[in-house]
Amino acid sequence: MSTMSPTGVGSSAGNPPHSKVAYVRRRAVVLAAVTALVAAVCERDAESVLRRGSDSGIGDAPLDGRIALIPEPQRQRSVSMNGDTLDGAELSLSDYRGRALVVNFWASWCLPCRKETPELVASAKALAARDVELIGVVSKDHGKPQAQAFTRRFELPYPSLWDPDGSMMLGIRPRPIGLPTTLVLDRQHRVAAMVSAPITRTTLLDLVTDAVPVLVTPA
Template sequence: MSDWSALPGRTNRRTTRRRAAVPVRRAVLATGAAAAALALTACGSGGTSGGSADTKFVAGTGGIDTAERGDRQPLPAITGTTIDGKKLDLSDYQGKVLVLNVWGSWCPPCRAEMPHLVKVAKDTKADGVEFVGINTRDSSKPPAQKFEKEFAVPYPSLYDPMGKLMLRFPAGSLNPKAIPSTVIVDREGRIAARALKALGEDELRKTLEPLIAEK
């Protein structure tokens, strides 16, 4: 039996459609490259990081990476609008130990860790520790607002639906590249630690203690 699509004058419609779709697929991939980089989430397929002479941070066995005091990179300039519509500039937290948590209302690990973050935020405020969230990949504010109300989150969160604020962190630094991620900044505004996973209360306190003690 002859192959109908191979006869003279015939065009394989499936092949034509497949070839026509390639440029569109490539365009979609190119447009979403930045978003794809942030899609490596604990809610999906999270990753781990390792320390090296170039990055100058040490990969912790528990998934928390740290940098020695002399090797810390400065927190990039990050400003924006909170979920409640207020302006926020992270440079205002200079002199405080800053815990910066990246979360999404759609993310189960974010829901699991939030009670721990809330408790530690309340307990350490008197020690000069401040918390700020970065809400990402929520296409509208109501789900994020509902999330904050449900967990009685006592600190503000920047609204960053496209993940643009996360891309401001320099490559090779202790940058947030998963959801959830937690970045801890020392009193001098330098990145001291990072977790690419949901944190428990005890490990968060353990990470904060030496930074609180720094003068």
């Protein structure tokens, strides 16, 4: 037996009116479009977000975006760090005076850190060829054994400072906003670029090229 819908369009029992079907289809199309847009924005990720200095990222405020390239006139005081590495050796950034540095803050419990570590390992040789040193900082980890197991698992070819209380982040301007965070320091060890997200090899090498062009001669 057929019934009449409120719109006057007949439908068999158990089947929705044509107007409702059309509404559902339109909604599905809109949702698909929104999903595609969100996916496209996410895919830009660390490759293209905020390739510039940000007023909100200069001074005591955290960076407003996930990537910032800080113009030379806006770079602040030099970053100073020293302490023991996971291997027990003493290390200070002043040991690398006059050289550009990449400093990566990580922790063994940090899933995004695990995601980016193979990219950092792949970058180490290319950075060394450009006279740029890569240094890790283990921040707020549960303990040295966990951090040391992490370095063995991913075969980190660079040293990592042990910073269990996260104090090495405190004096940095702009201020890092979480883990992982990667800094590109210029020859004076001022922050020239900062990434507050998992970084890729391509993004890191591009940021080094942009931040310290005098030091970089692509192969």
